[in-house]
Amino acid sequence: MAAHQTTYITNCRTNHWAPNTVVGTLSANILATRAANGLTHSSTLIFRRNPMPTLRMPNINQVALSGRLVQDPDFRFMDNGAARLRGRIAVNRSYRDRNQEWQEETSFFDIILWQKAAETLAKRLHKGTPVFITGRLQSHSWRDSDDQPRFRVQVQVRNLQVLERDAEDMQEENVQQETALQAA
Incomplete structure (x- = not known):
């Protein structure tokens, strides 16, 4: 031996x-x-060496989406007094399939805003509003009334930009255009 x-x-x-x-x-x-x-x-x-023990991976959880609200968002004050705005957006994607024909695909994402942002945007957001959001993904799990496990992933919104102009902006632009036409 x-x-x-x-x-x-x-x-x-x-x-x-x-x-x-x-x-x-x-x-x-x-x-x-x-x-x-x-x-x-x-x-x-x-x-x-085994590469895994030395693997250092940054903890990144960021998402950016642009789409339209598919329903009027739900605004409410929680039991602890926090303002919450919950909604859902549709994000479209166009691509060519194997036959080089254009296809459309729509994905739906739950979004949630808290506190001042929720209060500020509650009156401005409605079904069909185009938005650009950035935030992070957050998952929740629970058991429903039938004791079945449930799971949800939603976007915890950090920034939300409304992509359409509101009526005041459009009216102001129309007045400026009319003034420019009268001056010409």
Whole structure:
């Protein structure tokens, strides 16, 4: 039975061009043992490290969507006094299929706004309003009245921009255009 042999590596360094490998120089004892066994006389040993323990991944949860509200949003004050505005938007995507014909696809996303933003936008948002939102995804799970597990992902809105002008903006622009036409 072969005796257990420990390999010692000296002068270890990490390759910057291959961060999951380590290059080291074998000690003189190991080289002599390898030579006695007819192995190569190379003094460099390369082995791969497990890449997962050193994996550093940023925690990114950001989403940006543009679409239209599919229903009038639900505004209410919660039991704790917080203002909440909940709605749903439809986001369209056009693409060419395998036959190079245009196809339309619509995805629906639940959105939620809180506090001052909810109060401010409650009167301005209605079914059909085009919006651009940024925020983060948030998931919720619960059991319904039949004790069935339920799951929902919604967009916790950080910023919402209404993409259509309201009546005041349009009226002001019409007055400016009429004034410009009269001056001409």
